[in-house]
Amino acid sequence: MGVAPTPPPAATAAPEPPKPVDPNAPLFGKDAILDHYSGKAGLTVVASDKFITAKWDRRELTIEVTPDAIVAMCEAVKEDGYNFFEDVTAVDWYPQEPRMQLTYHILSHIRKERLRIAVRLDSSDLSISTITSVWPAANFYEREIFDLFGVHFTGHPRLTRIMMPDNWEGHPLRKDYPVEGYR
Amino acid sequence: MAPVAAPDMLIPGVEDVVADAQSHGTAGTGEHSMVLNMGPQHPSTHGVLRLVLEIDGEAIVSLASDIGYLHTGIEKTCEAKFYQQVVPLTDRIDYLCPMTNNLAYCLAVEKLLELEIPERAQVLRVLLNELTRIQSHLVWLGTHAMDIGALTVFLYCFREREELLRIFEAISGQRMMTSYFRIGGVSLEPPIGFAEWVQRFLIAMPARIDQYEDLLTGNPIWMGRIKNVGFLSAADAIALGVTGPPARASGIDWDLRRDMPYSGYEKFEFAVPVSTDGDVWARYIVRIQEMRESVKICQQALDMFLSMPSSGRIVADAPKIVLPNREQMKTQMESLIHHFKIVTEGFAVPAGEVYQAVESPRGEMGYYVVSDGTAKPYRVHMRNPSFATLQSLETMCKGRLLADVVAVIGSIDIVLGEIDR
DSSP: OOOOOOOOHHHHSOOOOOOOOOTTSOEESHHHHHHHOTTSTTSSSSOTTTEEEEEEETTEEEEEEOGGGHHHHHHHHHHTTOOEEEEEEEEEOTTSSSOEEEEEEEEETTTTEEEEEEEEEOTTOOEEEOOTTTOTTHHHHHHHHHHHHOOEEETOSOOOOSSSOTTOOSOTTSTTSOTTOOO | OOOOOGGGGSOOOHHHHHHHHHHHHHHTSOTTEEEEEEOSSOGGGSSSOEEEEEEETTEEEEEEEEOOTTOOOHHHHHHTSOGGGGHHHHHTTSTTOHHHHHHHHHHHHHHHHTOOOOHHHHHHHHHHHHHHHHHHHHHHHHHHHHHHTOHHHHHHHHHHHHHHHHHHHHHHSOSSOOOOEETTEESSOOOTTHHHHHHHHHHHHHHHHHHHHHHHTTOHHHHHHHTTOSOOOHHHHHHTTOOSHHHHHTTOOOOHHHHSOOTTGGGOOOOOOOOSOOSHHHHHHHHHHHHHHHHHHHHHHHHHHHHSOTTSOSBOSOTTTSOOOHHHHHHOHHHHHHHHHHHHHOOOOOSEEEEEEEEETTEEEEEEEEEOSSSSOSEEEEEOHHHHHGGGHHHHHTTSBHHHHHHHHHHHTOOHHHHHO
């Protein structure tokens, strides 16, 4: 009976139709997102080496890209229907590295969807390109991040403090800045 | 009018305006140009906004806004508080619509906790949110008209606002800083007579709005001051991040209540007023119509609320997150433990990040909350509508007269508390 065992049917059978995705189920990782949400805008526009990871959590899609890809990413998603810049802010993960996470929220009026683009910056080089060339609305937001977190936006037309006095020392929203301030 | 080129949209700094004025002076191109400081203690800047204007005669050459006078570091303070202790801080961000702030924050944390809110609480939240919107628009209309010189409207608007503040006081104990919403629901059962009071207000309100319109809409001085003033095209509004009534007055048909509903707004029927004129007049008309729509939503919410059994819950069934009522706390050991734990240690929120946007009276108000799994938020960031809308000020004022700046500031309805945070 020298018959080789038949391979498991799943390997040879025609690819199954994609399973309906439960929108409430969280998904983590680049491959899982690409399998289930490949139709979503912004997922395929970045070169794979710039695309770090993605997650679908609490019905919100987050795509993490490398810092050098941010302008290209914003231009691509804008092209793809995400026309409205809502917000950019930073999260300081001190003392972890990469320390600074920048979070961009982009809205699509047509799709009625929101996309979150995340970027992580190492504390050795806290600088990233400005996206004011894509959305001028980012102007004040980037100044605020510069003021309160000390992240530099290269190419920003006017990178000065916006909330704190011009002669202020330190960046108050960093985690190593005490809540009561320095006395 | 063609959209403004992207480089021209970036507001210059104070030094740029001064340097520009000086260079004009030395080049002899604008011998009348001068620098004028406006604010931060100027009654028409609606708070502590400082503007530095370069003017040629009475025409605006360029304009810089200087903010930060009201910066209190609320975002930093949030990181040192328990989740439930942040709610009173959110009131103080946009002090004209405290409940909208409460709602946005509570919805964000509830999303992190994946908490189901009882329908009765949701309807009550919608009702109070729309009353807050009317209240905020009344302050806007009164002060906007007063800036332009129509003093009477202010008194009429504040008459109705006073009524609303009394309603808020009855339900929450506070006139302005209500902190009425809680993570998981609302804090108190409405008092006896609340529904009748709101009903009386809702019946009276449309006639009151007619009264304001009688004073303003057909008034030739009012029309002369605000028609064709402060134009903002739809493309510019999107590029500059303008949301809410100013965006809708520029022809952007977008309202988060209708397009991305939250807190049960999908159950309500209302129109979204849109205008394509893009001037101060359009913003005035859009807001007046919004008040009328809000009255309709309030009526629907009140009817829904009254049709629900009054024994229904106003907080989620989550004893580890929502404080027990006093009666239970004093009679049941378990409730006492929960109360003690929530007050002393807070409650842990699963790690993750959420962004929850709501339609505030001024536009899109978004709360970005990051949790690291502990009882204190790792980061709370507020995306406030006025902060983005302020960026459009130069685009709207350039080339216009100095007096128009006051009309434009009034029309974008900024609140410095939420700009500076």
